[in-house]
Amino acid sequence: MHRLTSVSFLLGASVMLSMTACNKNGGGAFSKKKDKSTATGWNYNDPKMGGFSVAKNKDQQTGPGLVFVQGGTFAMGATEQDVMADWNNIPRRITVSSFYIDESEVANVHYREYLHWLRRMYNESFPNVYRQALPDTLVWRSELAYNEPLVEYYFRHPAYNDYPVVGVNWKQAVDYCKWRSNRVNEKLLIEKGLLSKTDMNNQADDNTFDTKSYTAGLYEGIPGKMTKQTKEQFRNSDGSPRTAQFEDGVMLPNYRLPTEAEWEYAALGYIGQNPGPSKKEGKRGEELIMNKQVYSWGTNNSGLRDIRRGAWQGQFLANFKRGSGDNMGMAGGLNDRASIPGPITAYFPNTFGIYNMSGNVSEWVLDVYRPLNPIDGDDFNYFRGNKFQTTYMNGENEPEKDSLGHLKMRDVTDEESANRLNYQKGDVINYLDGDTLSQVEYGYGVTSLINDKSHVVKGGSWNDRAYWLSPGTRRYMQEDMATNTVGFRCAMDRVGSPEGNKFKTGNLFKKQRQKR
Numbered sequence: 001m002h003r004l005t006s007v008s009f010l011l012g013a014s015v016m017l018s019m020t021a022c023n024k025n026g027g028g029a030f031s032k033k034k035d036k037s038t039a040t041g042w043n044y045n046d047p048k049m050g051g052f053s054v055a056k057n058k059d060q061q062t063g064p065g066l067v068f069v070q071g072g073t074f075a076m077g078a079t080e081q082d083v084m085a086d087w088n089n090i091p092r093r094i095t096v097s098s099f100y101i102d103e104s105e106v107a108n109v110h111y112r113e114y115l116h117w118l119r120r121m122y123n124e125s126f127p128n129v130y131r132q133a134l135p136d137t138l139v140w141r142s143e144l145a146y147n148e149p150l151v152e153y154y155f156r157h158p159a160y161n162d163y164p165v166v167g168v169n170w171k172q173a174v175d176y177c178k179w180r181s182n183r184v185n186e187k188l189l190i191e192k193g194l195l196s197k198t199d200m201n202n203q204a205d206d207n208t209f210d211t212k213s214y215t216a217g218l219y220e221g222i223p224g225k226m227t228k229q230t231k232e233q234f235r236n237s238d239g240s241p242r243t244a245q246f247e248d249g250v251m252l253p254n255y256r257l258p259t260e261a262e263w264e265y266a267a268l269g270y271i272g273q274n275p276g277p278s279k280k281e282g283k284r285g286e287e288l289i290m291n292k293q294v295y296s297w298g299t300n301n302s303g304l305r306d307i308r309r310g311a312w313q314g315q316f317l318a319n320f321k322r323g324s325g326d327n328m329g330m331a332g333g334l335n336d337r338a339s340i341p342g343p344i345t346a347y348f349p350n351t352f353g354i355y356n357m358s359g360n361v362s363e364w365v366l367d368v369y370r371p372l373n374p375i376d377g378d379d380f381n382y383f384r385g386n387k388f389q390t391t392y393m394n395g396e397n398e399p400e401k402d403s404l405g406h407l408k409m410r411d412v413t414d415e416e417s418a419n420r421l422n423y424q425k426g427d428v429i430n431y432l433d434g435d436t437l438s439q440v441e442y443g444y445g446v447t448s449l450i451n452d453k454s455h456v457v458k459g460g461s462w463n464d465r466a467y468w469l470s471p472g473t474r475r476y477m478q479e480d481m482a483t484n485t486v487g488f489r490c491a492m493d494r495v496g497s498p499e500g501n502k503f504k505t506g507n508l509f510k511k512q513r514q515k516r
Contacts, residue, residue, distance in 0.1 A: 051237035193226035267357035267471035318359030369476035
């Protein structure tokens with residue numbers, strides 16, 4: 001009896017060890033050693049067993065120019081007295097998923113790179129594409145100011161290469177984000193050998209790389225030099241080569257404008273108020289915020305000047321207008337050392353390492369503006385501006401691309417949405433504010449300057465007083481308007497662990513041993 005019990009225990013232990021090996025990543029779908037499905041037992045990445053391809057590397061790499069922002073809960077809204085009496089930023093607690101955001105604002109040189117690409121690809125057949133993307137340099141003009149040098153030189157002269165681009169409207173900023181997504185993904189495919197560098201010389205008009213067109217099979221391109229491992233990974237079960245899909249983990253999610261909630265959360269940088277996460281499990285930070293802060297650089301510097309001892313003590317932490325007629329202080333003691341926007345990595349970064357979330361230029365965000373965020377609205381990833389789309393299918397039920405090479409999309413209809421549980425309309429911009437349920441109507445140009453083309457602008461600028469430097473403040477402009485005080489930065493979705501690469505998702509406890 002004792003012998004049988006010992007054998008049973010050994011067998012049980014071996015089963016437990018094998019289960020632990022198969023699920024050492026917290027209940028994974030396959031064993032890394034055997035590359036095999038724990039649901040069916042069939043091999044992955046094996047042409048002899050169906051050829052179902054599964055990416056081995058699940059971590060998302062950080063895109064160019066981005067920093068990781070670990071999500072969490074925070075009180076979105078005003079952090080100081082509402083001196084403007086707008087009542088458009090009443091605080092409420094929400095949660096924001098982890099995401100990526102640009103370390104700094106988009107600079108003149110970045111935007112000129114975009115224009116160069118547009119002219120190279122479309123100027124012969126579609127010159128208007130380039131002209132429509134040009135920033136409005138006339139935003140520097142004023143009736144009672146001599147700003148003509150800025151009209152001529154601010155965007156073009158190399159002295160201003162690293163200064164934030166201004167004169168860009170919301171629609172132009174959205175188009176820039178789409179272009180940046182395609183260029184980054186194209187480079188990643190070239191590095192993998194799935195596309196060749198020479199392919200760029202053959203692109204023009206509708207034969208330009210677009211991520212969605214590529215994944216839909218509408219852009220083939222010229223393949224580059226692939227390693228043996230890459231050739232094996234990117235082939236169909238019949239041995240023919242295939243294009244990369246997002247399931248392969250090669251390409252990144254799209255660059256886009258940040259939502260208002262994301263922008264405000266990233267600006268506050270509350271991660272600096274607790275011990276912080278550690279790659280050693282059990283040593284993570286606690287939910288602790290010592291004080292509610294006013295500006296983006298944290299409570300260690302609660303005012304507008306640096307309070308640390310040393311050369312920077314007393315210096316301004318942001319680029320803003322101190323008072324009427326005072327944009328930079330006196331000669332020999334310039335207070336913020338800039339009369340107009342300054343370089344994108346100047347001034348004090350916050351605890352996420354992000355520059356100029358307070359001051360320099362205000363920034364476009366994705367949201368459509370409404371005076372009040374609904375108290376009973378979503379408290380997870382809050383965003384107003386959804387107008388759902390899907391892929392356009394032609395008469396043969398196949399996707400198409402437009403004359404610029406982009407995959408054609410169409411708006412989701414109300415009929416398609418009527419029987420859904422989570423939404424009943426394709427256009428929900430006015431949900432609970434502007435629709436029949438809210439009994440609110442915005443008579444644009446008659447009783448209001450607000451409509452569905454009004455978008456939120458966040459952060460103070462070089463020409464704003466300190467009040468607007470608080471991340472909770474908000475203003476708005478029409479999507480086709482631009483000024484010399486508004487620029488933008490891009491964001492990107494985070495996929496995978498909310499704590500970042502190499503971290504696990506969820507609290508994974510050791511499995512308890514079964515009793516005999």
